[in-house]
């Protein structure tokens with residue numbers, strides 16, 4: 383195959399410019415050092431300072447992680463409610479999953495960035511449907527939350543343990559007049575409510591109070607990494623770690639996420655079997671959500687417009703004969719373009735495949751259309767379904783170009799891992815049953831934060847951060863959303 387004949391990658395590529403630590407056993411997680419062979423080279427250099435911070439984080443996680451005396455001590459203090467306000471030697475943020483895989487990956491990267499900034503250790507609650515989905519990211523320790531951890535269920539915006547409610551109820555106060563006696567942990571609710579995060583979640587004074595808790599439990603569906611850039615206290619560190627701000631998910635996602643061997647097996651078999659031999663790969667992600675079910679014909683037409691207007695797919699002739707056929711001219715060398723259709727629905731693949739199977743292309747290119755799976759509906763509760771979803775995110779990220787669907791966190795993760803600016807199918811104008819512009823090309827590879835926090839704790843009116851911070855933009859697909867640039 384073409385992959386086995388290509389030269390061995392330089393060690394720097396294998397470790398993604400120093401992002402990855404070399405000290406792992408390879409067989410237990412084949413994707414860790416293999417994924418880099420499939421990605422195009424990263425457009426963003428990794429800053430030496432980020433590498434230094436990651437190694438420091440890993441050392442701290444080994445010191446404080448599950449199985450250590452320090453962890454046992456911290457858990458004992460949590461259980462006994464003995465939170466005397468002392469800053470613990472080890473401090474934790476517990477991540478609880480909600481929503482689909484794309485949302486989970488966005489919120490987990492954000493939680494890790496928060497942990498990096500605040501000296502906390504991230505512990506991941508892995509429900510059965512995520513078992514073995516990802517490999518351990520930190521050498522010599524575990525990021526999995528031990529199963530006997532007591533506070534995993536029942537949290538919502540209404541919980542008394544929620545930071546915003548503690549503030550409202552005077553349990554904690556900005557000026558410290560709560561006497562320094564704190565509950566043993568705080569719940570940080572970062573789930574969007576009508577496309578906003580709660581007020582009092584990303585003002586500097588809130589983060590000073592949050593910092594006093596040794597234990598935090600966090601639940602989020604959002605890419606709140608963007609909101610961390612709104613807290614002035616974090617900005618200097620963020621700038622040192624990410625000289626190119628639009629590379630946060632790209633680097634941290636590649637650092638943290640390594641598909642487990644089952645999901646990676648799917649990736650390798652499909653890539654080697656269908657995609658590796660092509661001259662070019664185009665990823666096409668079509669996400670149809672049940673609550674906004676765009677009719678097939680409308681969406682299919684929009685995909686064709688987008689790929690035609692941007693020269694992404696060869697046009698077909700009305701004949702099934704090859705261009706220039708019948709004459710004595712030798713056929714031109716044919717280029718093969720593989721189109722990877724990723725969707726829960728199978729009809730986009732069916733139609734597109736039929737078109738290129740039946741007709742010749744005007745430029746003689748061979749267009750081969752594939753779809754790895756079509757589960758029909760979202761089944762976040764099923765492990766094998768999530769393994770296919772993760773495999774398909776990675777397959778998409780190995781493309782040379784991607785067309786993705788507006789609003790989809792699944793699509794965001796794929797193009798951000800790839801370091802590709804997608805062609806993003808614009809949201810439909812439902813009154814016209816059409817999108818005026820078929821697809822837009824965002825200036826950044828970053829995911830969008832759909833739900834910016836309210837910032838009225840700082841100013842009387844709610845300021846628009848994109849108007850003041852040069853590295854923030856509103857999103858092409860979600861007008862009120864924010865993304866790093």
Ligand code: GDP
Pocket residue numbers: 481482483484485486668669724725726755757759760761762767768770771772774789790791792793
């Ligand atoms: P979003 O809803 O598009 O923002 O993405 P999420 O990943 O958060 O949730 C959608 C979930 O539906 C995914 O995690 C998968 O479980 C499933 N899903 C959606 N699209 C696809 C797809 O193209 N392929 C596969 N295998 N699963 C998908």
